[in-house]
Amino acid sequence: xxxIARGDPDAVSELxxxxxxxxxxxxxxxxxxxxxxEDAVQEVFxxxxxxxxxxxxxxxxxxxxxxxxxxxYLVDQLRRMKVRPRPTTLDAAWxxxxxxxxxPDDRMIRSERQQKLLERISTLPELQRQVIERAxxxxxxxxxxxxxxxxxxxxxxxxxxxxxxxxRERVPQDEDME
Amino acid sequence: xxRDDILQLAASDALGLLSPSERTELELAFLAADASTRAEIxxxxxTVAGMVDALPPEEPAxxxxxxxxGRIQHLIEEDLxxxxxxxxxxxxxxxVDRRDWVERFMAGRVSPMWRVACLVLATASxxxxxxxxxxxxxxxxLSEYMVNNATREFLRDSGxxxxxxxxxxxxxxxxxxxxxxxxxxxxxxxxxxxxxxGFLFADVPESDYRYQLCxxxxxxxxxxxxxxxxxxxxxGVAFDLTASDAEGKQLWIVGTVxxxxxxxxxxxx
Numbered sequence: 001x002x003x004i005a006r007g008d009p010d011a012v013s014e015l016x017x018x019x020x021x022x023x024x025x026x027x028x029x030x031x032x033x034x035x036x037x038e039d040a041v042q043e044v045f046x047x048x049x050x051x052x053x054x055x056x057x058x059x060x061x062x063x064x065x066x067x068x069x070x071x072x073y074l075v076d077q078l079r080r081m082k083v084r085p086r087p088t089t090l091d092a093a094w095x096x097x098x099x100x101x102x103x104p105d106d107r108m109i110r111s112e113r114q115q116k117l118l119e120r121i122s123t124l125p126e127l128q129r130q131v132i133e134r135a136x137x138x139x140x141x142x143x144x145x146x147x148x149x150x151x152x153x154x155x156x157x158x159x160x161x162x163x164x165x166x167x168r169e170r171v172p173q174d175e176d177m178e
Numbered sequence: 179x180x181r182d183d184i185l186q187l188a189a190s191d192a193l194g195l196l197s198p199s200e201r202t203e204l205e206l207a208f209l210a211a212d213a214s215t216r217a218e219i220x221x222x223x224x225t226v227a228g229m230v231d232a233l234p235p236e237e238p239a240x241x242x243x244x245x246x247x248g249r250i251q252h253l254i255e256e257d258l259x260x261x262x263x264x265x266x267x268x269x270x271x272x273x274v275d276r277r278d279w280v281e282r283f284m285a286g287r288v289s290p291m292w293r294v295a296c297l298v299l300a301t302a303s304x305x306x307x308x309x310x311x312x313x314x315x316x317x318x319x320l321s322e323y324m325v326n327n328a329t330r331e332f333l334r335d336s337g338x339x340x341x342x343x344x345x346x347x348x349x350x351x352x353x354x355x356x357x358x359x360x361x362x363x364x365x366x367x368x369x370x371x372x373x374x375x376g377f378l379f380a381d382v383p384e385s386d387y388r389y390q391l392c393x394x395x396x397x398x399x400x401x402x403x404x405x406x407x408x409x410x411x412x413x414g415v416a417f418d419l420t421a422s423d424a425e426g427k428q429l430w431i432v433g434t435v436x437x438x439x440x441x442x443x444x445x446x447x
Binding site for chain 1 (some may be wrong): 186190191192193194208223224225226228232237241253294
């Protein structure tokens with residue numbers, strides 16, 4: 001990140017190689033069209049380049065920092081465009097993806113690790129799952145979710161914290177996180 | 179804000195849901211937090227970041243990489259061009275509008291490298307300027323202090339006549355400097371312009387020839403105002419000199435030591 005902050009284009013290139021697909025994956029799920037997802041990826045990398053000097057490895061792992069910058073941009077765009085992301089649940093997202101799958105074999109290899117995480121999310125208590133999905137896929141604030149679900153804000157906050165605590169216990173941290 | 183509140187804020191931050199003020203609140207809480215809370219904040223945010231694995235895989239178009247790199251390269255070149263542009267403006271002046279770059283700088287859209295470079299350069303310039311000014315003032319004060327003090331010391335030692343000069347309100351003092359480092363001796367002069375008179379206190383080498391006290395700008399065209407001998411002891415010489423003759427001129431002691439060496443001491447009046 002120091003090389004990026006110094007304006008080294010090769011360093012940006014390496015950052016894209018490492019995180020480009022991940023950023024796109026996130027953008028694809030939250031943006032209404034592929035074109036807008038690609039525009040979003042471009043803008044996210046501009047933001048990463050511009051804020052590289054502020055990255056503090058003691059504060060967050062690099063992948064976490066990249067994902068936070070990505071989500072900030074995407075949620076901001078969602079609010080500006082006032083559109084709903086394509087799928088609002090993980091099940092719907094996977095169904096849509098399966099329907100357009102071109103290379104099922106490749107999908108199967110990838111899905112092992114993902115499947116574990118999905119199973120763990122699906123076993124969360126209903127409220128916790130709803131809060132996670134609406135916040136993560138819908139970019140909705142906890143206050144919005146509280147109103148949509150007609151639950152007190154404190155209950156929604158607790159549900160999110162508990163859900164993350166459960167996922168953290170069950171999901172071993174990916175090697176990329178370190 | 180308790181630990182649960184901080185962790186809840188950290189989760190919302192990782193989800194991209196916080197406003198700028200809430201993010202600031204979280205960063206302050208992070209800085210104030212103990213090591214275990216900090217580690218917990220990191221774990222919460224890592225967990226949210228890891229949820230990207232729960233999303234169906236989607237591959238970006240193969241052209242996207244080139245697009246992203248093209249845009250970044252364009253911004254890097256734009257930044258570079260802007261900074262060169264600014265540099266040229268700073269060197270040659272001109273009526274070029276600088277607001278755009280300033281606005282970009284203030285809005286944080288200028289690359290961190292250039293922002294830091296500008297701030298460091300500005301700070302360094304201010305520091306060097308301030309230091310030079312202070313050093314100049316100190317040197318000048320010290321120099322004046324040394325010359326005046328040394329002159330006063332000489333005059334105090336030379337008796338009542340010299341003391342008249344020393345305590346005269348219009349008296350100015352100057353130390354004559356050797357033109358060559360190997361020259362021995364020293365000399366001080368006190369001059370009262372309102373009375374057109376001066377007093378030379380000299381400690382110059384013994385010579386078979388008389389020394390000349392001269393005034394003038396050009397070493398080849400000096401006017402002698404007094405001659406005096408030296409037996410190697412400290413001695414005082416009174417002389418007359420009008421203020422108009424002295425104005426802007428230098429005062430010289432010129433002599434010959436051991437039949438060979440030109441002996442010259444000089445000062446500005």
